Amino acid sequence: MKPQLAATPTAPAEHGSVVLTVRPVLPADAPTLIALCDEHADSRALERRPYGPPRTDALELMEVLFEPPFGAWAWLAEVDGEVIGYASATAGFSMLERAYCLQLDDPYVRSAWRGRGVETELLRHALDAAQRFGCLNLQCQSPAWSEAARELDAPLRAVRVEAVKYVVRTESEVVVG
Numbered sequence: 001m002k003p004q005l006a007a008t009p010t011a012p013a014e015h016g017s018v019v020l021t022v023r024p025v026l027p028a029d030a031p032t033l034i035a036l037c038d039e040h041a042d043s044r045a046l047e048r049r050p051y052g053p054p055r056t057d058a059l060e061l062m063e064v065l066f067e068p069p070f071g072a073w074a075w076l077a078e079v080d081g082e083v084i085g086y087a088s089a090t091a092g093f094s095m096l097e098r099a100y101c102l103q104l105d106d107p108y109v110r111s112a113w114r115g116r117g118v119e120t121e122l123l124r125h126a127l128d129a130a131q132r133f134g135c136l137n138l139q140c141q142s143p144a145w146s147e148a149a150r151e152l153d154a155p156l157r158a159v160r161v162e163a164v165k166y167v168v169r170t171e172s173e174v175v176v177g
Contacts, residue, residue, distance in 0.1 A: 085109035
């Protein structure tokens with residue numbers, strides 16, 4: 001991936017009578033981002049069970065977002081200074097394509113703001129980042145039964161690829177047989 005020197009927020013977008021701003025997460029935003037992640041996980045409790053509980057220490061989050069080599073990026077959506085959602089993505093690589101990709105996690109938007117174009121604006125920022133970094137593509141993977149996947153308004157050029165995702169938690173004993 002091409003190095004990221006700085007990310008800049010886009011000009012605010014008019015959505016009805018409110019002004020939506022999407023901007024990169026800063027180190028001072030870590031408590032807000034963690035709170036949003038907790039809200040997101042709580043709203044998807046059944047879907048999140050295979051992954052286990054999140055780590056309570058934010059050290060790895062701070063490292064991957066703010067220390068070279070960067071491995072993740074996140075954006076906050078705000079209306080009038082109120083944070084209403086976020087999106088995050090991690091660096092990925094495909095051996096078959098011999099190229100970097102950006103792996104987008106399901107964006108989270110607080111319920112009062114869903115369906116108002118916020119998800120699409122967060123997706124646009126992730127796609128812009130993937131293009132800036134020289135990635136071959138932007139990928140978003142969700143369980144087939146995920147409500148979050150249905151909430152995301154992907155652009156028409158996105159291709160839905162059905163897949164099976166296996167999650168093996170490393171702290172539990174794995175039985176091979």
